[in-house]
Amino acid sequence: MKKGKLRIYFGYAAGVGKTYAMLEGAHEAQKDGIDVVAGYIEPHARPETMRLLDGLEKLPTKSLIYKGIKLQEFDIDAAIVRKPQIMLVDELAHTNGYGSRNKKRFQDIEELLRAGIDVYTTVNVQHIESLNDVIEKITGIRVNERIPDDIFDEADQIELVDIEPLDLLERLDKGKIYQKAQAYRAMQNFFTEEKLIALREIALRKTADQVNHSAVRMDKNRNSAYTKEHVLVCVSPSPSALHVIRSAARLAMAFKAEFTALYVGNAETESFSDEDKLRLRQSLRLAEQLGAKVSVVYGDDLPQQIVEYAKVSHVSKLVIGKSAEQPFWRRVNIVDFLSQTAPNLDIYVIPNGRALEETSHRKFYQLAKLHFSVSDLFKTLLMLVIVTVVGLAFRYWNFSVANIITIYILGVQINAVLTKGRIFSVISSVLSVLCFNYFFTAPYFTFVAFSPNYPVTFFIMLAAGLITATLIKRIQEQVRASAEKSYRTEILLQTNKELAQSDSVVDILEATAYQVEKLLERDIVVYPVEEGVLSEPHYFATGQSNRTLATYESYKEKGVAEWVMHNNKRAGATTSTLSASKYLYLSIRGKNQVFAVIGILMTEKSELEVFEKSVVFAILGEAALALEKEILREEQQKTELKMQQEQLRANLLRAISHDLRTPLTSISGHAKLLMESGQSLDELQKNELSAYIYDDAMWLINLVENLLSITKLDGDVELQLTTNIIDEVIEEALKHVDRHLSQHQFSLELSSEVLTAKMDASLMIQVLINIINNAVKYTPVGSMIVLSTQRLDGKMVVEVADDGVGIRDEAKLKIFDLFYTTGNRQVDSKRGLGLGLSLCKSIIVAHGGEIYARDNYPKGAIIGFTLPLVEVVLADGE
Incomplete structure (x- = not known):
């Protein structure tokens, strides 16, 4: 589905006219015949703005009750069902009420865009994530509702709604933005001329950066040459890490560079406090939201690990925070070390404005670690x-x-x-x-x-x-850290080995689920995806868990897995989408499709640790490659099968078109001779001509029977297996063999035991006819042909032996191949197409048996086959 386009009406403060401009744009689009719906417009105490809603279709809001308060929220499901060409959704940075599918409104808008709906929305500069700390320094106010930079940067169009700060203050003073009391407080805090000028400057710069980013993106799509920068930021559980990450994101944006966040773990990582672990997760999550690729490495020598990663990843710029004061015995000038070991690396050191806070926190943390036992x-x-x-x-x-x-x-x-x-x-x-x-x-x-x-x-x-x-x-x-890392590395290696040995999609998914369960010690549920639809789930419980598939299905969380499949993004517990779920759902995905959805139980344990998450993603990546390879292999097999079928059809048509001419010409010629000269021919001549016609007709009948049998075996038709006595099948087959069998010495040597087997009787009759006719064709008149049956090693053995010229050794290897015929043909067998014995092999193999050709001593050949015996228990008295 073609992705929708996003237009953002961007301003530097409330009241500049973003919503007004958005509604005007909606009316212009409506005049052009475009289907426009107002999904959600924030109620404003501005009559001139609200009047612009007249004439636009308004989508009903969704009512939510939270702590006794009734909230009106944007209804994402109704919007997708309505599916207009343009949807108006005000306040991009809004946090949805509890019970909504997505935690943030920008996630709703991402769903609309993926559904192919164009979106008009509004946002202020203070809500952009990478500018949050800068805005806080200017205004002294920390904004909690923020959007990732990539939402803004990847917008198709930015409409800057600008107004002079003095004009904005005048509007505020006249009560056109807030009520009098609220406006007075705003003018004392946020709305001062100095702050508004600074905010306006930042908004103008951000708009210019977005325009440049769009231009670079277009150049990349055109495969134009440009110098690629790579910015690396070091992440830690430090309170100042968020400020460092935002600074690095702005740098990456300015240089249009790749952006990577690196976390170096060590032995002390396992002893982090819960507060430190929470800050570390927040830092890594922020880096992901700002478009960074998160990488995790382990080592005790932090500077050396950074240098090695920077060299391997071709990093051009490194952003680090200024560390808090270290003890004198551990004091290392990391900047000097990095400058000496990586002289080509540009290093940006971000001052730590919270050094005192961080130092006191570290001292308190060190004291807190001194627990007594x-x-x-x-x-x-x-x-x-x-x-x-x-x-x-x-x-x-x-x-x-x-x-x-x-x-x-x-x-x-x-x-x-x-x-x-x-x-x-x-x-x-x-x-x-x-x-x-x-x-x-x-x-x-x-x-x-x-x-x-x-x-x-x-x-x-x-x-x-x-x-x-x-x-x-x-x-x-x-x-301890090495043992854990070795264990997790072993899991990755074992995963690779298990996936390599798996030969089906089901086996690959089972191996993946088992490895994730082994790593995390949590229950796992897997939904295979077939043709864009979730299949039935498979549940993998740990040894300590009492949950089953029925328990899981009672949670009614399949809708979360479907959302992940359709949107190709994680959802569920510990995420901002459908966070009330008990499981974290991740997709196993290739380049263009989702192969499966995997759910990880999160109710009894905390959020996944950084390294656990990276290993899980690595396992899912390996699984995606294995699934993609398996699917490609299956498609290749289907393609090869189609090619073989097409080649078979071509060979059949070529062989039939060439070899059918002789019997048809013979039949028509002899029949014409009988019609024109019937009165002048004696009985012996008439019988001879009739015999020729009969032989050629029987040859055609046998050919058609073989062709129909081949068609049946090449299709998806199941064999009609029933228990049959081989003597009865032989008796029926002898009624349809070549009439020239009477010119040979034919005998039956049937076993004294009653031999029964599971078989498709019609196909088995065809096998016997083909083998006997083959002996008749390839042996001279008067030769001996013997059909025998016996029990051997729990199998039924059926053989047709003759005392003719035999089969050459090189021919024994090819005699059962399609269209293969030997050179030792008798005069009456010159029209063989090489279908009979090939068909026999296909039928016998389909029945679970074997077919073979060997020499008959002192001369001749034996063609035989085996079938699994079936013991028949007779009732008393029978």
Whole structure:
């Protein structure tokens, strides 16, 4: 479906006339015969604006009740059903009421555009996401209703509605925008001349940037050459990260560059507080909304990871935030390091206006991490007691003090391994020094030390204990992070292996669901998509879950999956679309279609972590490639089958058109001779001519029977399998064989047992006729032909043996191929098309049997086949 076009009426403040201009544009379009409907117009206390609604069709609003308040919202479903050419929807940045399908109105408008409906809408400059922090600095007001930049940047037309700030203030003073009391408050805060001038300048620049962006987009569509920039922004859970991301987005917009957001995780990521995890998710979500491609890498050396990614991804500009104050032992000048290791990289450092707030937050967070555990405290004290007892024993045995110091340091290290919190390593180190001073320095059992060397000893003990304990904790965290990363990497590799071994769409979807379930330990539901319609869902529950497919269907969430299929976007829990759902729905999609929709249970666990989400997307990407490959393979098989069928038709027509002439000419010639000379011919001559006519007619009948059988096997007709006794089938077949069989010595050697098999009797009769006729044609008159049956290894074996000239070894490999005939033909078999034995092979294989050709000793050939036997249980008395 052709996507609709978006026209935005853009202003720098409320009251500039956006809605008025939009309604005027709607009337002009209506005069041109275009179908225009007012979907939602914000009620204004401006009579001249509301009068413009007269003459326009108005779509009824949707009523919602939230906390006892009745809300009137835009009805997206009614709009799509009505489907006018142009839909008017005011207030692009509006947040929909609770219970609406989409959280934001711009998502409603995206649905309208995908449905092929053109949209007129309005928005102010302060609602654009990347400008949010700039607007906040100018006005001192934080705007909560915002739209992603790509909605604005990708608009087909921007209508800037402009008015002088002094004229706007005059309108405000006259009460044309707000009521008197509200207008007075606005003039004291937002509506000041200085702020309005700044906002107007930003709006003009943004409009100019959008025009340039549209021009570049058109050039790209024309494949014109241009220099490509790539902007990389580093994301972190810092409170200032949102400001850094918006600055990078504006830079990417200004340079018309690719935009990537990079998050570097490390061992400390797992120990983030819930607040930090929430901020990190918000930062990554903001980066996605601003058009960035999000990438996640892991490593402890942050600067080195950034440099390596920048080099591999051909980044031209790097945007980072100025870090809050670091401890002196961890202080690294990241800018200097990046400048030295990547001299060709342009680095933009964004000042952190919240440095004090971030520093205090970090200190508070470090204190919050120092959680106590009674069990770990008990382990620490117990280890201290054990070490002290060992030290007293060493002193009793006159060991040196150095050995006792080593024992205490060893105790600190063991304690670091046994306990979880770093605070217990600090406690263990401090208490070890105090115990050593109390028990092992003179005077004993006091905290006084006479020797001047002991303070140095105490310091070295404390430092050694803290350093080793810190290193052990860091190694433990790295081991845990490496194990998790290795586990997830293994899942990706296993996914690739499972998908490569899958040979059908169902197998691919099952393998994908199993891998996602294994990664997330959550219930998974999968909807295959066939010809643009959702198929029946498949439910994959974890071992701990008590949910079933029936439980899932009771939630009635299929409509969410259908929305994802039609819109090719995520929806459900943790998203802004249909967020009341219990499952997060994602599409498995290729370039031009959705192959399936997968749902992930989100009710019992929190939102997916950053790395989990990236791995899930990687798995779904692998699944999409596998599905696309499988679908292409199936289409290729269908194409090859059609080509084979067309080739078969061509070969049949070519063979038939050439070889039918001889019997038809013979029949017509002999029949004409009988009509013209019938009286002058004796009985022997008449019988001879009639025999010629009969033989040629029978040849034609057998050819037609073979052609009909081939047509039946090439189609989708199922075999009519019934249990038959082979002796009865042979008896029927002998009634229709070549009459020249009487010129040979023919005998039957049937098994004494009753042999039965599942078969299509008519087709099996055709097989026997073809094999027997083949023996008649390819053996001289008077030769021996034997038809035998027997049981062998649980199978029925049927063979036709002759003592003719036999079959060459090279011919045995091709004798069952279509249109293949041997060179050893008898005079009366020169019209063979090579259909008979090929048809026999197709029929036998379709019955689950095998057909073969071998030599008959001392001479001749044997053609036989096998069929699976069926045991028939007879009733008593039969």
